[in-house]
Amino acid sequence: MPDFAEVGGDRTQSKVRIGVEKSLLNRRDRARFLIVHPGLDNSFHRSRACRIAEEFLELGLGFDSCELARIPRGRFDLCLLFGLSEILTEGETEDARRGIESARQISDSVLSVTAKCVHGTGFQAHLHALRDLGIDGILDLGFAGQQEHIIRQAGLEYEFVFDGLTQRQLRESKRDDDQADRPIPWAHVGRQTPARVGLTARLVNHVSGQGFAYLPSPDIVSAPLGPLQMERILRRTQCYLWSGDDADPYLESERFWSSWQAGCLPIKIVRDDATLPDGFPFRSRIVKEEEVVERLCRLDFRAESAAFRSEYRGHPSLGDGLGRFLADRGWLDDPAERPRPLENRAYGKCA
Known part of the structure; x- marks a missing residue:
């Protein structure tokens, strides 16, 4: 029977092969x-x-x-x-x-x-x-x-x-990642649009020039970042940022559990006029575009990481x-x- 490829990065050697007796x-x-x-x-x-x-x-x-x-x-x-x-x-x-x-x-x-x-x-x-x-x-x-x-x-x-979270993720011991182990202050990933290019420029100019941006043009065929490559990057990153293509503040759950797995903080960027429905989870991880720079400049990585992981376990x-x-x-x-x-x-x- 075919099997799933290894899932995880350097520190997560979990193989799930498909098929049972x-x-x-x-x-x-x-x-x-x-x-x-x-x-x-x-x-x-x-x-x-x-x-x-x-x-x-x-x-x-x-x-x-x-x-x-x-x-x-x-x-x-x-x-x-x-x-x-x-x-x-x-x-x-x-x-x-x-x-x-x-x-x-x-x-x-x-x-x-x-x-x-x-x-x-x-x-x-x-x-x-x-x-x-x-x-x-x-x-x-x-x-x-x-x-x-x-x-x-x-x-x-x-x-x-x-x-x-999966049961395996819940069984994992709590990580106590140190900022010193995360030399990349921010990673911005998504298809290239004028808004994303402009945001990346503001991050470079006003937050840190040591960030990571991957914004491939939709008009050019380029190799996507797969889950293994993404995890290797995110394990060295403090904040993983992305924005949606539409006005609706939809939360891409795979980016949240990818962040959990890598020990970094997810930040979903929404339009300034976005309205969040009552009861929306992870509201503290949703930031309006005009507030992103200020939010990253005053980031307390340890405190926010602990709060994020505690909230995730509570769902x-x-x-x-x-x-x-x-x-x-x-x-x-x-x-x-x-x-x-x-x-x-x-x-x-x-x-």
Whole structure:
């Protein structure tokens, strides 16, 4: 069976290989799950799929996985597809279409796992493309449930799961990172736009010229920073900054757990006229563009880092959200009756 690439940086040597023993997969007294990833070793979609796989093991659930081009035989209760938004944006290939059709034929339910803002550019077209491909719905991994009626009106199911910390992350000891170990005061990453270029100039001129900026032009094909490269940079960085393309203050959860993993501070930059809904998580990590320079100049890294990590631990874990979703669909027993966490005995423990 195909396996997930290593996830983590120099200090996080956690490998999750996909697949469990045949005897477990063939048991029909349990629901069967299929995790389908794009097949790119160094992609955020693969990392996100790996997080879900870890939590399936923690919940005591067996699963199979494959690349989209290598859908296995068998029968599954649920298939989770990762990376469809990019595949559809870039123009689906015939191989991808065949893979999606194969997944539909062997699965009772097929959900596209996404972390996109419903008000983002092209999202409506994405919904209609999913419907046309026969996808049953969306599993929305994020920090706040979105306007599900927009998705349901497109004829798709909608499920929200809070993208919290994994059990492995929660078990990790608290880091006490010293600023001296982080020579990069800020890292600004995103597609090049005039606003981002202007912000980077202000950071260089008014905060520190020792920062890191990666703003590739959308008109030029360039190698993206994968999760491993990003983690190596963030482990040397104090603040990880990014801004969205749209006015809606959507929180990209993968940037938050990437920051947690690397021990740095996330800062989501929003437009000056942005309005944050009541109950929005991590409000202290959301900064208006006009306030960014001042915020970084008076940064207390140790204090803010401790507050961020404490708040993150206080939110539901990823396993909590997945467990509720699976239990609501009848695929997982009540918490008191759930099996013990599995070791992936075919390939080593997921920890």
